[in-house]
Amino acid sequence: MEKAKKKKNVPVLPWMRSPIDVGQFEERPLHLIPCLDPRLKLALQNMGFSSLFPVQVAVWQETIGPGAFERDLCINSPTGSGKTLAYALPIVQTLSTRTVKCLRALVVLPTRDLALQVKEVFASIAPTVGLSVGLAVGQSSIADEIAELIKRPKLEAGICYDPEDHFQKLESSVDILVATPGRLMDHINNTKGFTLEHLSYLVVDETDRMLREAYQSWLPNVLQLTHAHDERLFPCANIFSPTTFGALKTIRRCGVERGFKGKPYPRLVKMVLSATLTQDPSKLAQLELHHPLFLTTGKTRYQLPEKLESYKLVCQSKLKPLYLVALLQNIGREKCIVFTKSVEATHRLCTLLNFFNDLEVNIKEYSGLQRQSVRSKTLKAFREGEIQVLISSDAMTRGMDVEGVRNVINYDMATYIKTYIHRAGRTARAGQTGCCFTLLSKNEVRRFDKMLQKAHDDSSTFHSIPSGSIESLRTVYASALQKLKETVESETSRKRKIGFRISRRPATMKEEHKSK
Numbered sequence: 001m002e003k004a005k006k007k008k009n010v011p012v013l014p015w016m017r018s019p020i021d022v023g024q025f026e027e028r029p030l031h032l033i034p035c036l037d038p039r040l041k042l043a044l045q046n047m048g049f050s051s052l053f054p055v056q057v058a059v060w061q062e063t064i065g066p067g068a069f070e071r072d073l074c075i076n077s078p079t080g081s082g083k084t085l086a087y088a089l090p091i092v093q094t095l096s097t098r099t100v101k102c103l104r105a106l107v108v109l110p111t112r113d114l115a116l117q118v119k120e121v122f123a124s125i126a127p128t129v130g131l132s133v134g135l136a137v138g139q140s141s142i143a144d145e146i147a148e149l150i151k152r153p154k155l156e157a158g159i160c161y162d163p164e165d166h167f168q169k170l171e172s173s174v175d176i177l178v179a180t181p182g183r184l185m186d187h188i189n190n191t192k193g194f195t196l197e198h199l200s201y202l203v204v205d206e207t208d209r210m211l212r213e214a215y216q217s218w219l220p221n222v223l224q225l226t227h228a229h230d231e232r233l234f235p236c237a238n239i240f241s242p243t244t245f246g247a248l249k250t251i252r253r254c255g256v257e258r259g260f261k262g263k264p265y266p267r268l269v270k271m272v273l274s275a276t277l278t279q280d281p282s283k284l285a286q287l288e289l290h291h292p293l294f295l296t297t298g299k300t301r302y303q304l305p306e307k308l309e310s311y312k313l314v315c316q317s318k319l320k321p322l323y324l325v326a327l328l329q330n331i332g333r334e335k336c337i338v339f340t341k342s343v344e345a346t347h348r349l350c351t352l353l354n355f356f357n358d359l360e361v362n363i364k365e366y367s368g369l370q371r372q373s374v375r376s377k378t379l380k381a382f383r384e385g386e387i388q389v390l391i392s393s394d395a396m397t398r399g400m401d402v403e404g405v406r407n408v409i410n411y412d413m414a415t416y417i418k419t420y421i422h423r424a425g426r427t428a429r430a431g432q433t434g435c436c437f438t439l440l441s442k443n444e445v446r447r448f449d450k451m452l453q454k455a456h457d458d459s460s461t462f463h464s465i466p467s468g469s470i471e472s473l474r475t476v477y478a479s480a481l482q483k484l485k486e487t488v489e490s491e492t493s494r495k496r497k498i499g500f501r502i503s504r505r506p507a508t509m510k511e512e513h514k515s516k
């Protein structure tokens with residue numbers, strides 16, 4: 001039985017069976033990082049970083065060090081261990097010697113907020129070595145985004161230009177692009193002058209999530225467009241029909257730098273990362289990895305942050321709101337994220353908590369039910385400390401990095417270990433301490449413990465709240481529940497009225513309303 005269990009945890013792919021253990025690396029001061037460009041060292045110091053974290057040292061060794069980007073990298077390292085800088089730093093250092101500006105590195109992430117966060121990291125280091133970073137996430141209009149990404153030639157007065165001719169002169173304004181798949185595909189299909197022909201680095205962050213959804217087949221499209229175009233090796237390459245890929249008519253070309261002419265262009269290097277990287281061969285096959293190297297932390301597949309404390313809070317399901325309020329009272333004004341099971345549950349819980357006037361904290365919701373602009377505003381206020389408690393659906397689960405989050409509360413238990421790991425990982429980041437509380441009914445405890453065993457975690461202990469604290473909240477809870485009921489009723493009737501009005505409008509007006 002034990003043998004069978006062990007076998008189940010052995011990865012199927014041979015290259016995953018002999019990984020580099022990131023755990024063997026130590027945090028290293030910047031002055032001991034070989035070949036680090038002094039301008040980048042200074043930029044890191046300005047960010048308040050005096051050393052590189054173990055995963056960053058390990059990746060540096062395989063990219064700038066002896067590894068020299070010879071293999072594609074698959075990186076599985078805990079939440080908050082610094083994976084973003086682990087790929088951003090070597091890419092920026094390598095591109096720092098480029099002489100011609102064109103799009104060389106593409107980083108793809110599943111959500112807009114995550115892409116914005118990663119862009120900030122690149123933006124803190126890339127300009128110091130003369131590189132520009134762009135963003136394609138749909139935050140601004142497509143026209144504004146194109147203006148940021150594509151440089152148009154200056155036109156001379158009095159000369160009549162053929163618009164088709166300009167296409168040849170359009171150039172990229174950015175060296176590095178951080179994108180979400182949808183907007184990336186928009187640019188691939190429709191933006192004149194947007195090309196991946198010079199791409200040297202492709203980063204797929206939150207890989208397991210990115211491979212779970214097709215996102216308009218962005219991955220096969222990008223891979224097809226970046227395949228080497230060498231007629232001797234690929235005599236059928238010309239059969240490839242550009243119409244399949246809209247406006248992007250180019251296939252990977254020979255290098256643009258002096259001295260590269262006629263020589264085969266370096267292969268596209270891929271770096272894929274997650275705190276819960278998939279080991280599924282069919283999923284990983286989609287990435288067409290070249291001689292991949294697996295970097296992982298420790299021997300177990302799933303790892304929780306070292307300084308995370310995990311607590312179980314057992315209570316009756318109907319009393320969960322009271323236990324949550326009591327817990328929030330104990331936590332005080334420390335930043336905290338409360339996870340629920342759905343967008344609707346997030347909205348209801350947030351509305352309810354705001355009727356507890358004694359809670360002296362600012363509480364807001366963050367979920368996929370809200371418009372992006374509302375979500376971004378809430379996130380900003382949370383980062384700046386104006387909001388102390390964020391009630392969130394799983395929209396906040398992956399990758400989000402907010403300084404000072406000391407507590408995570410699973411109001412609804414995570415169904416999968418991966419979800420638990422990403423939720424809990426919003427705290428105890430960058431070597432800091434943090435607590436993760438999970439509210440459970442008695443019959444959920446066994447399932448929860450079993451789930452944590454998958455991360456080889458048996459450190460979770462019981463946390464209790466004095467019954468007196470719960471009793472003292474009952475009266476205010478009754479009145480909060482009544483107010484919640486009234487609010488939900490009025491919201492439902494408002495939605496019905498809007499729906500009724502829309503359904504009575506002429507078709508064109510209906511469409512307009514939808515697009516807003």
Ligand SMILES: Nc1ncnc2c1ncn2[C@@H]1O[C@H](COP(=O)(O)OP(=O)(O)OP(=O)(O)O)[C@@H](O)[C@H]1O
Binds near residue numbers: 081084429
């Ligand atoms: N060398 C460093 N020194 C100090 N802080 C660092 C260093 N590298 C990264 N950090 C900080 O560590 C935090 C976590 O980094 P990052 O978001 O890259 O983690 P991650 O491994 O990608 O996490 P997740 O899996 O949750 O996405 C960030 O706040 C970042 O600023």
